[in-house]
Amino acid sequence: MYLGIDGCRGGWIVAMIDEDKTLSYLFVSSLDDLPEMPIRLALIDMPLEFADHAYRPCEVAAQKLLGPKKRSSVFLTPHRSAVYATDYAEANRMNRLHLGNGLSIQSWNICPKIKEAARFIATRTDLPLVEAHPELCFYFLNNRQPLLSKKALPAGTADRLTLIAAQAADYPAVIANTMRVTKRKDVKPDDIIDATILAIRASASDIQVVPADKRIGDRGAILY
Incomplete structure (x- = not known):
């Protein structure tokens, strides 16, 4: 299957x-x-x-493949501390601290799913x-x-x-x-x-x- x-x-x-x-x-x-x-x-x-140290090369490469008009469909995975933050403000701050950029609300909204998938594969x-x-x-x-x-x-x-x-x-x-x-x-x-x-x-x-x-x-x- x-x-x-x-x-x-x-x-x-x-x-x-x-x-x-x-x-x-x-x-x-x-x-x-x-x-x-x-x-x-x-x-x-x-x-x-x-993205523990920098944005993941696979996502950066995927965005490049899709080109400038479609690259935004590939979200850049947040830093671990942002994924496990208690609210969006904290997540935005932690992502900016560790990766140099804030976190989009769309990325924050999928953080519960990212955490679920991480726990599941473990x-x-x-x-x-x-x-x-x-x-x-x-x-x-x-x-x-x-x-x-x-x-x-x-x-x-x-x-x-x-x-x-x-x-x-x-x-x-x-x-x-x-x-x-x-x-x-x-x-x-x-x-x-x-x-x-x-x-x-x-x-x-x-x-x-x-x-x-x-x-x-x-x-x-x-x-x-």
């Missing part, structure tokens, strides 16, 4: 692709609720390490869970050109579903059904699409790594 995992309002949306290339989904409120199953590779859209060392980024995946499948459309808008949804359909014609219908049976208060359509592209790339034979000198499973690597 290959997994693509994306954080969402209610927890995590998990796209699963089996050996027959059948796509299915699972919604869990916590990563601890992931069922025991044979997993060949799981890609998660969440930092799995901290206890589930048996799970082949690797950091990835959906926009890099779409970039690769779009002939190494970033998708400039915004993923939360209809045009962005259409662009991403077109690339997904090129990988498996039946997947957009499975995605549409999952959108119907899930609640928007828990998971947004773009969360489902992001999880899907991660699962697709997890199952691919031509998976890529940034920085290019890293290998799958290396610390400080992002897959796409």
